[in-house]
Amino acid sequence: MLLNTEQAHPDHPQLDRYDTATLVDALAADQACAAEAVRAAGPALAQAVDAAAARLREGGRLVYAGAGTSGRLGLLDSVELHPTFSWPHERALALLAGGEGALYRAVEGAEDSREGGAADIAAAGVGALDVVLLLAASGGTPYALGAAEAARARGALTVGFANNPGAPLLAACEVGVLLDTGPEVISGSTRLKAGTAQKIALNTFSSAVMVKLHKVYGNLMVDVQASNAKLVKRALRLTMLASGADEAAASAALAASGSRVKLAIVMLKAGLGAEAAQARLEAAGGSIEAALRR
Template sequence: MLNTETPSPRHPDLDSYPTGQLVQAFVDDQLDALRAVQAAAPALARAVEAALPRLQAGGRLIYVGAGTSGRLGLLDGVELTPTFSWPPERACALIAGGPGALMKAVEGAEDNASQGAADLQQLQPRAQDVVIGLAASGATPYVLGALQAARAAGCLTIGMANNPGAPVCTQAEIGVVLDSGPEIISGSTRLKAGTAQKIALNTFSSSLMVKLHKVHGNLMVDLQATNAKLRRRALALTQRASGAAPEAAELALAQAGGQVKLAILMLRRQLTAPAAKTLLERHAGHLRAALDAA
């Protein structure tokens, strides 16, 4: 039996616990998710290094999963745009059963390998693309079908699963095993298996965004200020990175069209918005390099 399906020996009387003990048991069990990702860190690093040149060449991140795994893939991709200004058309997510499966389970959809391949092919995959297959069991046919089609198209394939030796990992170019073990409620992989996938996806995509110069130091300098909270954050980031007074930072942001990275460069190098934009483009969006340029 798969580790993720094996009943946990830790809490055989879970249904008899008082509320405080019950909650503590669920919380403590999540620690296994963190340990699983810690053990997978070298594989995640390999995945980042392999994906980076593909994305630098204009490739897309394509997430493929079923159920919880599919929803987690979509979540990771969607959040890249407001956080890092990643183009939304370069973060695609496929879920078994289609968009309707986001809100309601579609029975049997995950068992259809040919549909996984067809859905992937509909995106017209190319060699620059990075396809991430997600499955707690590691044997979901829909995901395996998509991975097979991705490999045939020359994409980089990365498999993330919660069982050692899982086909999703062995059939991908890079396998990331997140061995989180049995669930506290047997087979409910929306629990720590899902948590492990969420941590791993956060780590993978955020590391890529740092490598793509969308972070300066540890500051989120490529965010999209689409609401009042984010506009306040953009102003605070501009002030922190430039040392400018609030009024000067606000003016620079306005002239930069809300682009934090550009406003920082304008203030630090005393440049107009067009000159700062030219300098930043010359250094492929790398703010540190632009600031240090002669």
């Protein structure tokens, strides 16, 4: 049976005859289905977020595994966690079929190796506290299936993301997230809305997990890494918004806190020095709200 993602789109049989404006509109409009597919997967994503947060609180890692576009999207999500949420580099690992070389060009046969997926999981030392995200638009990529089987055998939480109903990857994982995007405007090109849905789903999943882990205060990104001029300004703005302090006071608190926004906020709102504020935050599990109640 032909997979949904491989079928010809019924609405665009003459795509190559469209004028440019119509062509662009058709390609852009079809992307809206990606967001709809992610919203439909909301219950599964919520289940995955709660299960993942519980393990990550105990020191587990996020491990992304996939091939081709799916693998590259996993890598993208993994590297964005540190500057956005101060998530440690060593606790966000991306496994890509074919290794680093596959970032830039296809490595023939790598995605077809079930053994390769299992070997990469073993080499990464995946364990029971880890959360392994398996990504495959088809849901049947051997590399992802091998990785899922090996990760689950090691006791890790496995979350599978696939774009076809009934995909083997969804059944192979503890939590299956179906992103049912249907046929592509360009038949079989899952870098289009299938890839967009995966990107949205990963954004949603990892951001929700970080909220659960107290990386956000209200809706402010308070664990940002101020690693460049833009982010230094952002850290100051966030500190002012969260604490109500003026620019001078916020700047002084950030300087005393080592540019740690969360710490500066607690210092300002609780009237504490850096050491006492840090102790409160640690006792509160990193939650600003809980630290301010102490």
